[in-house]
Amino acid sequence: MLSQKAKYALKALLYLAEQEENHISRTIEIAEGAHIPKKFLEQILLDLKRARFVSSKQGKMGGYYLIKSKHDITLAEIHRLFDGAIALLPCASLNFYEPCSDCKTENECNLRHGLMMIRDETLKAMQNITIASLVDK
Amino acid sequence: MLSQKAKYALKALLYLAEQEENHISRTIEIAEGAHIPKKFLEQILLDLKRARFVSSKQGKMGGYYLIKSKHDITLAEIHRLFDGAIALLPCASLNFYEPCSDCKTENECNLRHGLMMIRDETLKAMQNITIASLVDK
DNA sequence: ATAAATTCTATAATATTAGTAGGGTATTGA
DNA sequence: TCAATACCCTACTAATATTATAGAATTTAT
Numbered sequence: 048m049l050s051q052k053a054k055y056a057l058k059a060l061l062y063l064a065e066q067e068e069n070h071i072s073r074t075i076e077i078a079e080g081a082h083i084p085k086k087f088l089e090q091i092l093l094d095l096k097r098a099r100f101v102s103s104k105q106g107k108m109g110g111y112y113l114i115k116s117k118h119d120i121t122l123a124e125i126h127r128l129f130d131g132a133i134a135l136l137p138c139a140s141l142n143f144y145e146p147c148s149d150c151k152t153e154n155e156c157n158l159r160h161g162l163m164m165i166r167d168e169t170l171k172a173m174q175n176i177t178i179a180s181l182v183d184k
Numbered sequence: 185m186l187s188q189k190a191k192y193a194l195k196a197l198l199y200l201a202e203q204e205e206n207h208i209s210r211t212i213e214i215a216e217g218a219h220i221p222k223k224f225l226e227q228i229l230l231d232l233k234r235a236r237f238v239s240s241k242q243g244k245m246g247g248y249y250l251i252k253s254k255h256d257i258t259l260a261e262i263h264r265l266f267d268g269a270i271a272l273l274p275c276a277s278l279n280f281y282e283p284c285s286d287c288k289t290e291n292e293c294n295l296r297h298g299l300m301m302i303r304d305e306t307l308k309a310m311q312n313i314t315i316a317s318l319v320d321k
Numbered sequence: 322a323t324a325a326a327t328t329c330t331a332t333a334a335t336a337t338t339a340g341t342a343g344g345g346t347a348t349t350g351a
Numbered sequence: 352t353c354a355a356t357a358c359c360c361t362a363c364t365a366a367t368a369t370t371a372t373a374g375a376a377t378t379t380a381t
Contacts (some may be wrong), residue, residue: 048268048271049269050368050369050370054295058295073325074327082371087371089329093328103327103328104378105328107381111327131185132185149219154353164313165313168309172306176298181295184297188339196352210358211358221340235360242357243355244357245349245356313357
């Protein structure tokens with residue numbers, strides 16, 4: 048399941064994607080428009096900024112805006128940024144790989160292969176869903 | 185990601201599936217064979233019993249054994265039993281559906297459709313992985 | 322200068338997870 | 352019958368993660 052953070056991040060990105068080109072959105076606008084607690088959203092937007100999905104302008108008249116095309120932001124990326132691995136165990140993960148305790152002794156746990164198949168299918172599906180595809184429902 | 189409980193449940197089921205027909209396994213055997221804390225495993229086996237994957241015999245010479253074919257126990261079922269919904273949000277779930285707070289006001293949140301597509305693909309993949317398929321790696 | 326906005330760090334409240342403890346109940350076999 | 356063995360059940364605890372909130376520092380437009 049998605050964390051609140053990941054869900055809020057998606058809602059915030061959807062909000063930004065729906066604005067006119069070159070429009071800058073203040074945090075408070077996004078918070079009210081997408082029903083997100085403002086102070087919590089601040090942290091989320093900073094995370095999105097550090098990961099280069101959005102950029103910001105400080106000070107009066109400042110705010111946030113997309114710097115990555117809404118067609119190129121996938122659900123897989125947002126999931127990984129806020130919730131980590133897509134695979135069901137670390138030993139089956141591409142981006143967050145680590146051997147599980149049992150893998151060490153048995154070299155490979157029995158679960159790994161099956162979980163990698165599931166990861167591949169889930170990842171493919173998640174890469175197919177973009178902010179743009181969500182905006183036009 | 186899978187909880188420890190779900191992972192241990194899978195390991196325990198794998199252990200049982202590897203035993204000879206009609207063999208009864210004591211909790212302590214499974215715990216040592218699959219590297220699972222014994223008292224924690226007790227709870228997990230009881231959950232598996234209540235969900236009719238295994239049955240048990242009490243008293244001396246007692247233990248646990250599979251009552252569902254290893255070909256018919258899927259990863260999807262174990263995930264749902266221990267970790268709940270497969271979908272990324274409750275509003276996109278088949279077995280654990282509930283409207284999210286935003287769905288109420290907007291009737292449907294923008295995320296729902298995309299998340300249902302992901303759920304469908306993940307579910308298909310998870311139903312394809314059985315205890316039997318994991319035993320023969 | 323002042324107001325408005327982002328940025329940053331710390332902290333609090335809550336929920337979940339992972340595991341432990343300890344006794345109760347059923348069955349076997351001497 | 353009685354003791355040993357093994358499942359059954361509930362409660363509790365410790366650690367961790369999640370979901371925020373608070374408050375001050377910094378930047379920018381006017």
